[in-house]
Amino acid sequence: xxxxxxxxxxxxxxxxxxxxxxxxxxxxxxxxxxxxxxxxxxxxxxxxxxxxxxxxxxxxxxxxxxxxxxxxxxxxxxxxxxxxxxxxxxxxxxxxxxxxxxxxxxxxxxxxxxxxxxxxxxxxxxxxxxxxxxxxxxxxxxxxxxxxxxxxxxxxxx
Amino acid sequence: xxxxxxxxxxxxxxxxxxxxxxxxxxxxxxxxxxxxxxxxxxxxxxxxxxxxxxxxxxxxxxxxxxxxxxxxxxxxxxxxxxxxxxxxxxxxxxxxxxxxxxxxxxxxxxxxxxxxxxxxxxxxxxxxxxxxxxxxxxxxxxxxxxxxxxxxxxxxxx
Numbered sequence: 001x002x003x004x005x006x007x008x009x010x011x012x013x014x015x016x017x018x019x020x021x022x023x024x025x026x027x028x029x030x031x032x033x034x035x036x037x038x039x040x041x042x043x044x045x046x047x048x049x050x051x052x053x054x055x056x057x058x059x060x061x062x063x064x065x066x067x068x069x070x071x072x073x074x075x076x077x078x079x080x081x082x083x084x085x086x087x088x089x090x091x092x093x094x095x096x097x098x099x100x101x102x103x104x105x106x107x108x109x110x111x112x113x114x115x116x117x118x119x120x121x122x123x124x125x126x127x128x129x130x131x132x133x134x135x136x137x138x139x140x141x142x143x144x145x146x147x148x149x150x151x152x153x154x155x156x157x158x
Numbered sequence: 159x160x161x162x163x164x165x166x167x168x169x170x171x172x173x174x175x176x177x178x179x180x181x182x183x184x185x186x187x188x189x190x191x192x193x194x195x196x197x198x199x200x201x202x203x204x205x206x207x208x209x210x211x212x213x214x215x216x217x218x219x220x221x222x223x224x225x226x227x228x229x230x231x232x233x234x235x236x237x238x239x240x241x242x243x244x245x246x247x248x249x250x251x252x253x254x255x256x257x258x259x260x261x262x263x264x265x266x267x268x269x270x271x272x273x274x275x276x277x278x279x280x281x282x283x284x285x286x287x288x289x290x291x292x293x294x295x296x297x298x299x300x301x302x303x304x305x306x307x308x309x310x311x312x313x314x315x316x
Binding site: 011056057079080088090092093096097098099100102103106108125126127 | 169214215237238246248250251254255256257258260261264266283284285
């Protein structure tokens with residue numbers, strides 16, 4: 001491993017899973033608000049609202065609601081959209097191209113056919129190793145893991 | 159002015175000029191390496207090399223050379239490319255979608271027909287007011303001003 005790879009790795013969090021559904025259904029669950037609201041937050045958290053302008057430069061605004069009713073808005077933009085294959089988004093901008101208060105992460109979601117199922121991979125890149133660590137300590141693996149369980153369950157029913 | 163506008167403004171630097179050339183020539187001078195090298199650095203600085211993959215997600219790598227031979231690489235990516243109209247780029251990524259060491263600026267260059275000439279506008283957005291101030295103190299107005307003189311001179315000869 002060269003130093004570049006090492007640096008890149010230390011700023012990245014990753015989740016990958018083989019899901020028994022076609023890429024199209026997973027992409028749909030990521031891009032249609034009515035579907036995304038059903039799986040995106042690990043219960044007992046819920047999605048209070050989701051507005052998704054799914055195109056490069058489009059804004060996504062997802063409000064997460066905690067069990068006590070507290071709301072957390074998450075605004076970002078899509079950087080790259082390849083239907084049924086790939087979604088890239090970041091919180092570095094709140095709209096095209098308004099810098100956010102704090103560039104924290106870039107998400108790269110890929111949907112790749114594998115053995116009649118879909119290799120689902122979420123890579124989350126941070127601008128610093130400190131931010132990656134913070135995200136990990138916020139419960140990245142458990143939170144994204146539970147949300148992915150909910151996603152797999154939802155697409156099985158579509 | 160509401161607080162949002164105020165915040166946005168304080169993170170921005172801007173240069174605008176009416177240039178006596180069509181948008182096509184200005185766009186060409188921004189996107190063809192052989193032309194960009196002739197105007198991009200205020201003399202006595204020069205452009206040692208320029209590699210421009212002009213498409214959304216494409217990398218630009220411009221090496222600036224100082225009067226004593228010292229070289230400064232500037233790597234970034236294009237976020238939005240509308241030929242002859244608009245270029246958006248940032249140093250927040252070194253390639254699609256590798257976060258850079260420090261997200262500093264986003265440039266929005268527009269080429270708009272006006273009175274038979276072109277309204278040329280460069281907006282430079284920063285993630286913080288402190289970074290905007292740093293950029294201003296690095297000589298933004300003089301540097302971009304001189305480079306724009308060189309750009310106007312070049313396109314007059316095309």
